[in-house]
Amino acid sequence: MSKKISIGSLSTKLTFLMASVVSATVIAMTIQSSSKFSAYILQNIEEVSTSMAERTSVDIASIIEGWITQMTSATAKLASNKLDANSNDLELANALKLDNDLLALSLFQIENKTTKLVRLAVQPIAAGTNPPAAPTNKKIKTSREVMSDLATEVAGNSNLFLDDRIIRNVSNSTSVPTISIAIKYAIQNQPNKFAVLILLASMTKIQVALPQSRFTSGYIIDSTGSVFSSTDDSAFRAGSSSTPNALIKKALSRRSPSGFLSIFNDNEQNVKIGSFAQVPGRIPLYIIIERDRNAAFQVITRMYVTAALWGALILLLATMASFLAAGSVTKPLRELVSATKKIAAGDFTVQLRPQSNDEVAELGHSVNNMANRIEHLMTSEVEKARFEKELETAKLVQSTFFPKKDIVGTNLSVTGNYQPATECGGDLWGHYHIRNGVELVFIADAMGHGAPAALVTAIAYACCKSVASILDEQVILNPSPAVLLRRLNTIILDAVDGKISMTFFAALFDFNSGEITYANAGHNFPFILTENKADPRLGNKSKSSRSDSPTSAITLTLMGNPLGVQREGDYQEKTISMAAGDKIVFFTDGLIENTQHGKPPFTRKMLLESVCRNGDKEIEAIKENIFASGYKIFGQENLQDDVTVVVAQISKTWSKPGSFSFSATAPLLDSQPTAPIFSIELGHQEPAASTTPDTPSLNLDLSNFTIKPQTSS
Numbered sequence: 001m002s003k004k005i006s007i008g009s010l011s012t013k014l015t016f017l018m019a020s021v022v023s024a025t026v027i028a029m030t031i032q033s034s035s036k037f038s039a040y041i042l043q044n045i046e047e048v049s050t051s052m053a054e055r056t057s058v059d060i061a062s063i064i065e066g067w068i069t070q071m072t073s074a075t076a077k078l079a080s081n082k083l084d085a086n087s088n089d090l091e092l093a094n095a096l097k098l099d100n101d102l103l104a105l106s107l108f109q110i111e112n113k114t115t116k117l118v119r120l121a122v123q124p125i126a127a128g129t130n131p132p133a134a135p136t137n138k139k140i141k142t143s144r145e146v147m148s149d150l151a152t153e154v155a156g157n158s159n160l161f162l163d164d165r166i167i168r169n170v171s172n173s174t175s176v177p178t179i180s181i182a183i184k185y186a187i188q189n190q191p192n193k194f195a196v197l198i199l200l201a202s203m204t205k206i207q208v209a210l211p212q213s214r215f216t217s218g219y220i221i222d223s224t225g226s227v228f229s230s231t232d233d234s235a236f237r238a239g240s241s242s243t244p245n246a247l248i249k250k251a252l253s254r255r256s257p258s259g260f261l262s263i264f265n266d267n268e269q270n271v272k273i274g275s276f277a278q279v280p281g282r283i284p285l286y287i288i289i290e291r292d293r294n295a296a297f298q299v300i301t302r303m304y305v306t307a308a309l310w311g312a313l314i315l316l317l318a319t320m321a322s323f324l325a326a327g328s329v330t331k332p333l334r335e336l337v338s339a340t341k342k343i344a345a346g347d348f349t350v351q352l353r354p355q356s357n358d359e360v361a362e363l364g365h366s367v368n369n370m371a372n373r374i375e376h377l378m379t380s381e382v383e384k385a386r387f388e389k390e391l392e393t394a395k396l397v398q399s400t401f402f403p404k405k406d407i408v409g410t411n412l413s414v415t416g417n418y419q420p421a422t423e424c425g426g427d428l429w430g431h432y433h434i435r436n437g438v439e440l441v442f443i444a445d446a447m448g449h450g451a452p453a454a455l456v457t458a459i460a461y462a463c464c465k466s467v468a469s470i471l472d473e474q475v476i477l478n479p480s481p482a483v484l485l486r487r488l489n490t491i492i493l494d495a496v497d498g499k500i501s502m503t504f505f506a507a508l509f510d511f512n513s514g515e516i517t518y519a520n521a522g523h524n525f526p527f528i529l530t531e532n533k534a535d536p537r538l539g540n541k542s543k544s545s546r547s548d549s550p551t552s553a554i555t556l557t558l559m560g561n562p563l564g565v566q567r568e569g570d571y572q573e574k575t576i577s578m579a580a581g582d583k584i585v586f587f588t589d590g591l592i593e594n595t596q597h598g599k600p601p602f603t604r605k606m607l608l609e610s611v612c613r614n615g616d617k618e619i620e621a622i623k624e625n626i627f628a629s630g631y632k633i634f635g636q637e638n639l640q641d642d643v644t645v646v647v648a649q650i651s652k653t654w655s656k657p658g659s660f661s662f663s664a665t666a667p668l669l670d671s672q673p674t675a676p677i678f679s680i681e682l683g684h685q686e687p688a689a690s691t692t693p694d695t696p697s698l699n700l701d702l703s704n705f706t707i708k709p710q711t712s713s
Contacts, residue, residue, distance in 0.1 A: 014322055015319060017322075018321070019315055019318060019319045019322065022311075022314055022318040023311070023315055026310070026314060027311070030303075030304065030307040034304060034307075037299075037300060037303065038297065041296070041299065041300065045296055046260045046275070049274065049275040049289055050258055050260050050277070052218075052275070053275045053288075053289045054287075056209060056211060056277065056289070057258075057277040057278060057280060057286075057287045058280065059209040060283075060285065061279045061280050061281050061283055063206055063209065064167065064179075064206075064279075064283055065281060067181060067199060068183065070095055071095070071105065071197055071199050072183070074091055075107065075185075075197050092107075092120070092121030095121070096121050099201075101202040101204055102123060102199065102200075103123045103143060103174075103200040103202060104120075104121065104143040105120075105121045106119060106120045106144070106147045106151075106197075106198050107196070107197050107198075108147075108151040108198065109194075110151065110158075110195070110196060111192060111193040112192055113155045113156055114155065115148065117144075117148070120144065142174060145173070146180065147200065150166070150168070150170075150180060150182055150196075150198055151198060154166065154184070158184070158194075162282070164183060165181070165182070165183055165282055166181070166182040167179065167181050167182075167284065169222075169228050169229065171203070174200070176202065177204070178201065179200070179206070180198060180199065180200050180201075181198070181199045181201070182196055182197070182198045183196070206220070207230070207231050210229070210231055210287075211289060214295075215291055216290070217230075217231070217289070217290050217291075218230075218287065219232075219288050220279075220285050220287060220288070221252075221285070221288055222285055223284040223285075225244040225248050225249075243267065245264055245266050245272075246261060246264035246265075247275075247290065248276075248288060251276035251286045252286070257278045257280075258277040259275065260275045261274055261275070263293060266290065270292070271294060272292065273292075273293040273296055274288065274290040274291060276288050276289070332360045333360060335364075336352065336360075336364060343371050348371045348372070348374055349371075350371055352364040352365075401428060401457065401461040402418055402428075402430070403416065406620070407431050409439070409651075411437070411650065411654045412439050412511075412648060412650060413619060413651070414431050414441060414619075414648045415619050415620050415648075416623070416644065416645065417644070418642070419590075419627075419642065419644070420639075421590070421639040421640060421642050424450055424454035425450075426445060426446030426448055426453025426454065426457060426502075426642055427443075427444070427588050427642040427644040428442075428443070428446075428457040428460055428644075429441075429442065430464060432464065432468035433468075434471045434472060434479050435471065437511040438479060438508065438509070438510050438512070439508075440464075440479070440481075440506065441584075441586070442464060442504065442505065442506040443505050443526075444457065444503065445503045445588040445642070445644070446460075446501075447500050447501045448500070452499075452500055453500065455500075456495075456496060456502050459495050460492070460504070463487065463488050467484055480519075481507065481508050481517055481573050482571045482572060482573040484506055485504060486569060486571055488502075488521075489563045489565075489569040490567075493564045493565075493566075500564060501522075501562040501563060502562060502563040503523035503562050503563070503588075504520075504522075504523055504563050505518065505520050505523035505524075505586065506518065506519050507556075507584065507586075507648075509578065509650075511578075511654065511656075514577055516584075517573055518573060518574055518575075519571050519572065519573040520558040520560040521560045521561060521563045522560055522563075523588075524587060524588065524589055524592070524604070525555050525556055525558070526586045527555045527585055527608065528553070528554040528582050528583065528584050529552070529553060529554075529584075529611065529615040529622075530552055530554060530581075531615070535554070535579070537554050537576060537577065538552055549609075549613050550612075550613070550616040551611075551615025551616055553611070554576075556574070556576065556584075558573075558574050560572070578650050580650055580653065580655065581649070581650060581651075582649065582650040583615060583647060583650075584648045584649075585611055585622070585626070585647050586648070587607070587646070588643060588644040588645075589641065590639065590641035590642045590643040590644070591607065591643050591645060592604050594639055594641055595633075595634055596634045596635045596638075599634070601633065601634065602630045602633040602634060606629070607626065607629070607630075610626065610629045611625075619647040619648070619649045620647075622647050623645050626645050627645060
């Protein structure tokens with residue numbers, strides 16, 4: 001057979017499956033690794049960036065606090081004499097010489113919102129430096145104006161001081177990156193008068209202290225969110241900024257002195273990552289450090305690219321390997337397909353010769369065995385049909401064991417129904433006329449169901465029929481249910497050698513003596529239904545029916561071993577009196593043991609309650625009600641065990657032979673008809689049918705009974 005590869009072939013499917021598995025594995029491993037690596041990179045960036053912001057804030061605070069310290073030291077040395085406002089102060093000038101970044105220093109006196117320049121010093125231009133575009137005096141004037149403007153502003157609103165300090169960016173006024181620092185000094189015993197020391201300094205040191213690289217930028221913001229200082233002069237000379245980004249908003253919230261934000265957009269919608277730190281001390285400034293997020297995580301991107309390249313290489317190698325492996329697997333499979341087609345066409349002589357020891361080879365051996373088995377099954381199909389025919393015949397024969405119709409006798413009526421779980425069942429019931437006035441009713445249940453159980457029922461049926469015939473012919477023999485059970489036990493034990501047992505209950509109805517004699521071989525106890533609530537046969541244990549039920553149950557309790565279990569079976573018998581109208585219910589354990597879908601079974605208690613509620617109905621209706629109640633619980637289909645129910649009834653008109661009844665009447669008045677005085681009935685528990693509701697009824701013993709005629713008055 002030529003090798004064909006198609007899109008739907010097994011080789012293609014195996015190759016695609018292998019490629020999919022490899023791809024999914026590589027992708028999953030890449031995602032998992034990159035996720036962990038991203039978390040590690042992010043944690044590292046957070047630590048480095050936050051630490052950088054905190055160190056920068058300390059450096060900035062050190063620079064500003066150093067300038068303030070120099071200012072306070074200079075003012076402490078000022079003389080108390082009053083100097084000309086237009087002349088430089090020698091002490092202040094000497095203080096400016098200590099730091100080249102200090103541009104100007106002045107002292108103002110504020111009284112009643114009026115400013116007065118008290119001291120002034122301006123940093124001279126260093127020798128050899130290029131002068132600014134404006135004349136020197138212009139530069140000095142500009143410094144004085146800047147400081148004067150600030151003094152005038154605080155004179156009008158002293159609330160501008162924050163902890164007696166004002167720190168501002170005045171680069172717009174000086175045309176160079178410049179910071180101004182104003183310090184308020186109170187004058188003792190003069191509440192409307194105070195002094196303000198103002199310093200102008202270059203931001204060179206501050207700008208140098210800010211971190212700056214290709215992908216990292218640092219700047220300072222004030223408490224309003226405006227850019228205070230940056231390495232880019234154009235970024236803060238305007239003195240204000242556009243809408244604050246998420247990092248600035250987080251810094252200004254003042255929830256913590258430092259923090260980190262893993263992702264945000266700047267004002268130009270560039271994706272950033274950054275940290276912030278508040279400048280320590282009484283300085284209302286914040287250090288902001290931003291980094292390009294894509295640049296920070298570019299190592300992750302490189303890892304994705306590397307993983308993709310390696311994944312493509314692994315996928316290519318896996319695809320080639322799976323294609324080669326699929327070929328070695330699909331070749332024997334194609335041979336299997338060819339063989340199964342021949343088997344389907346009826347050629348069972350096909351034999352495969354597997355060359356390997358794998359699962360495909362085992363499948364080949366299984367196909368060979370299947371072909372042999374099919375050939376064997378085809379041969380045995382005729383035998384199977386013959387067996388099914390014999391089973392159907394056995395079912396037909398077993399159906400003859402049961403009464404063909406309900407028994408309706410003078411003293412006893414019997415109705416029953418049998419529902420097998422399979423074609424042949426193990427339940428049996430029957431009725432035999434023993435002799436005049438004596439009837440036998442029995443019910444039996446062989447262990448299990450099917451043909452073996454049916455065989456035991458056939459043995460029991462034949463034995464019962466033989467015993468009934470013998471007792472009918474031999475009147476001198478005493479019919480005994482216990483003797484019947486002993487004979488059955490011996491016969492069944494010899495026949496099946498103890499492999500199958502049978503429960504059996506036999507009840508002998510003797511209408512001559514008015515008694516029921518019964519024996520039990522491990523069967524469920526039948527029960528008598530009586531409508532007489534005061535029936536003396538009802539013991540305390542038997543009065544289990546509800547008070548509103550029309551009938552009560554009398555259980556025929558008697559133990560005994562099942563038939564066919566042991567050789568010496570001790571079977572006893574009991575006797576109970578019968579009453580006209582009694583109804584006796586027999587049943588097999590399938591009725592109370594079958595279940596459906598894990599539901600609880602139809603228990604004996606439920607059976608008793610149901611039967612007592614309907615015990616006043618005809619026996620056919622009672623039987624149908626029992627089956628209907630059971631089917632509600634375990635269903636009519638797929639029974640686990642056979643179900644048999646038999647209901648017998650003593651005739652309501654039956655009375656024990658030798659009993660009689662009579663009534664006496666007497667005229668009451670000439671104008672009234674003759675009415676009964678009393679009625680007497682012997683041998684019967686119910687009043688005579690001829691008595692009237694107004695007629696008293698007595699049960700008397702004739703041995704001590706005499707009748708004397710009445711005399712008329």
